[in-house]
Amino acid sequence: MSKLRKIKAIANLGKHFWIHVFRRLVSKPKPGEEKRKFLEYYSGDKITALTAGDREALFEYQKCINCGTCARVCPVYAPAAHGHYRAPDSIAASLSRSFPEFGAARDAVYNCTQCGACALECPRGIDVPGLIMLVRRKSAQADAELIRNTFRERLQTLEKHGTAHGAPAADFSAYKKQGAEFVFFTGCAGRTFAADETRKTLDLLTVLGVNFTVVDDACCGGFHRSAGLLEPDSAVARAAAQRILDTGAAQVVTACPHGLYTMRTHPAYRDIRARHVLELLNSLDFKLAADARTAAYHDPCFLGRRLGVCDAPRELIARAGASLTELPGNRERTVCCGSQDGEFTLDPAVARAMAAERAAHAAATGADILLTACPACRKAFAQAAPNLTALTVSEYIADRYKA
Structure with missing residues (x-):
């Protein structure tokens, strides 16, 4: 029986071989047809082209x-x-x-x-x-x-409302002017859930005599970067960079560590000098009302670990006389609280667990307040540990400012 199957297999192979030879003799394929069929055959596997x-x-x-x-x-x-x-x-x-x-x-x-x-x-x-x-x-x-679906949903939100966090978006046109030395870039967070923090910061910069204007109608491209969509020639990043350059300001400052990281690493911003707003505030001479409380400071991952901005927030807190206590895992070895990228990538329960763990670190130190330099981190702490007083350092400084 096995011998018969072998004979049939050889006969079948021979038949198809001669059919193939005959077809090649009588029908010449059109130019590019074989390549097209080859690519079509493998398109189902979605083989990835690598540069x-x-x-x-x-x-x-x-x-x-x-x-x-x-x-x-x-x-x-x-x-x-x-x-x-x-x-x-x-x-x-x-x-x-x-x-x-x-x-x-x-x-x-x-x-x-x-x-x-x-x-x-x-x-x-x-x-x-x-x-x-x-x-x-x-x-x-x-x-x-x-x-991931959460990213695609946010992309739709961004396209519809101009911000990844949806509407309503705050209007900061009252702070805009010509001939400014600095431009404050609000980013998506700064004009939505962190709008009050942004307004406090802008009011503080105003009373300190900083010559600034505001760009509040552009996305830096950081969200697209997280989704895997921020290419070197990204139209989103180029548009935001152009909005900044159009102001004529020499420097851009922002309160968002993720936006700052995008500006310092994406080629669209190569002609722009970007700093965190706390770096600017720390370079100014002003007094703060004394604070007898103990403060714990959480280094945002993108600001502390990835950009190395660790001293400016601590020096500003020290100006108020607050007793600063360090969290376990600080500066470049900070512990992620699950905010920002985590909000879009993680299961919400996982993100909350990470924020709650970091808030517990602060509570264990006995600190009266938890400070951070990222509005997304502050939001995560407020949601995960509502009994904990969490503020951004810029909010804290604005509240402690002494004219």
Whole structure:
């Protein structure tokens, strides 16, 4: 029986071979037809096109020795339950295969808040957040459906309302003027849920005699960056940069660490000098009403760890005479509270758990107030620990200002 099957198989193979030869002799394919059919055949696998830069980056990520340090310091790993993350090398390897298989890795890459703790501690110096963003970018390029739903919903909100946080957006036109030295960039947060903080900061800058104007109608592109959609020639970033340049101001300041990070790292802002507003305030000479309370300061991940702005907030707090207590995990080794990127990427319960854990760190110090330099962090603390007094440092300084 097996011999008969073998004969039939050989006969069938021979038949198709001669049919193929005959077709090649009598029907010559049109130019490009074979290439088209080849690409059409493989389009279902959604094979990812990698640039030379992509390949170089992936080779770099293969330095991973699977020591587990990145998992040990990841603030999401414990709250999200073990198993949500893959090691960096396995995510990189998935890029060399078809996207249906890679699609399973998107839960891992979208559970990342981009806090950067893993890169700081990696013994091989691997830029793990960079790898995560590479995967998100390739995912978005291949199929928009692979972008996590929360991001796609926010993109629709951004397109409709001009801000990722929806309407209503505050109007700061009263602060706008010509010939300013500085431009205050509100960003999406600064004109929505943090509008009151923004107004306090602008009023303080006004009474301190700072010559500034405001850009309150542009998104910096940071949200697109987190979603994997911020390319080097991003129209969103270029439009925001042009709005800043059109003011003629020499410098831009913002209260948003994520916006500041975007401005300092994206090529669209190469001609713009950007600082956090606390850096500007710390360079000015003014007095603050004495404060006998104890304050704990939380370093935002993007400001403290990724940009190294750690001293200005602490020096401003010290001006008020408040007793500053450090949280476990501070400066470049701060602990992520799950805000901003976490708001769009994580399960809400995971984000709240991270914020509650960080708020518990502050409560354990016995501090009277918890201060931070990021409106998104302050919002996360207010939601996770409503009994804890949490303020941004700019709010705190505005309240303590003594004319």
